[in-house]
Amino acid sequence: MQEHWFEEAAGYEVKISKGFTELKPSAYSYAVAEPPADYRIAPRDKSNMGRYLFGGFARCLYPVQKFESDAERKLAVILEREAQKWFRPAKGQFQIYYRDGANHREYQPDFVAETDATIYMLEPKMRKELEDPVVLAKKEVAVNWCANATVHALAHGGKPWRYLLIPHDAIAENMTLSGLAGQFGDQAVGAACSRDATPR
Numbered sequence: 001m002q003e004h005w006f007e008e009a010a011g012y013e014v015k016i017s018k019g020f021t022e023l024k025p026s027a028y029s030y031a032v033a034e035p036p037a038d039y040r041i042a043p044r045d046k047s048n049m050g051r052y053l054f055g056g057f058a059r060c061l062y063p064v065q066k067f068e069s070d071a072e073r074k075l076a077v078i079l080e081r082e083a084q085k086w087f088r089p090a091k092g093q094f095q096i097y098y099r100d101g102a103n104h105r106e107y108q109p110d111f112v113a114e115t116d117a118t119i120y121m122l123e124p125k126m127r128k129e130l131e132d133p134v135v136l137a138k139k140e141v142a143v144n145w146c147a148n149a150t151v152h153a154l155a156h157g158g159k160p161w162r163y164l165l166i167p168h169d170a171i172a173e174n175m176t177l178s179g180l181a182g183q184f185g186d187q188a189v190g191a192a193c194s195r196d197a198t199p200r
Contacts, residue, residue, distance in 0.1 A: 023061060024090035036064050039076050046070045061087040071124050071168035072110065079113045082177035083120075086113035096145050098137040107138045115177060119153075119161045121146060122180075127167040139165050143186050162186070 036055030037043060043052050046069075054073065055064045059080050065088050067073045079086040088111055096107040111122040121142055129135050146161035153159055166184045 023087070024093045039065070039073060039080070042070055042073065049073070059083055059085050061085055068110075069124070069168060071171045074171045074173050075111060075122065075124055075166075077173045078171070078175055078177055078180070079111065083113040083115055086111060088112075094145065096141055098134075098141045100134060100137065107141055109142060113177065114159070117159060118181070119149075119159050120164055120177065120181065121161060122164045122166060124166045124168050124171060127169055130165065130167060135165070139163065 039054040
């Protein structure tokens with residue numbers, strides 16, 4: 001029955017109750033005898049990134065982090081250099097939901113980073129997955145979330161939000177965050193948000 005189920009919505013009402021939420025706790029499993037690895041150094045076994053716990057951060061909001069790919073580790077290197085602060089959100093941090101068939105699933109972005117002028121929600125993905133329907137559904141809800149967050153933030157003296165969907169093979173440690181935003185940010189949505197969210 002679920003495959004024949006459908007819903008037509010005329011629109012959704014967005015309600016923002018507050019401009020921030022406290023950081024959710026993150027839990028990781030790792031070998032006790034193995035200290036956190038240096039995030040600046042790629043591990044020998046990149047095919048098994050999930051087993052490594054990385055530390056040594058100065059600007060991450062958590063003392064340690066795990067990455068699913070070496071591209072994510074490289075992005076952390078960029079964010080440590082370019083951002084004021086950054087983190088990998090825990091489950092439930094943003095409460096963003098996307099449609100997957102008849103189900104509504106939570107979307108947990110890979111990274112969030114704040115710079116002098118902007119807050120970025122970043123999602124590195126394998127290039128072959130960029131047109132996957134689930135990836136596109138996540139992107140749509142995240143772009144809309146960033147648009148609503150921008151309206152709220154600018155009305156209260158905050159910074160605009162931007163969503164970046166980045167191909168894994170485009171990430172290199174010598175890149176800048178502004179360079180990634182210029183290539184992979186949703187320019188049209190960002191421009192619309194800036195116009196619509198001007199405080200009155």
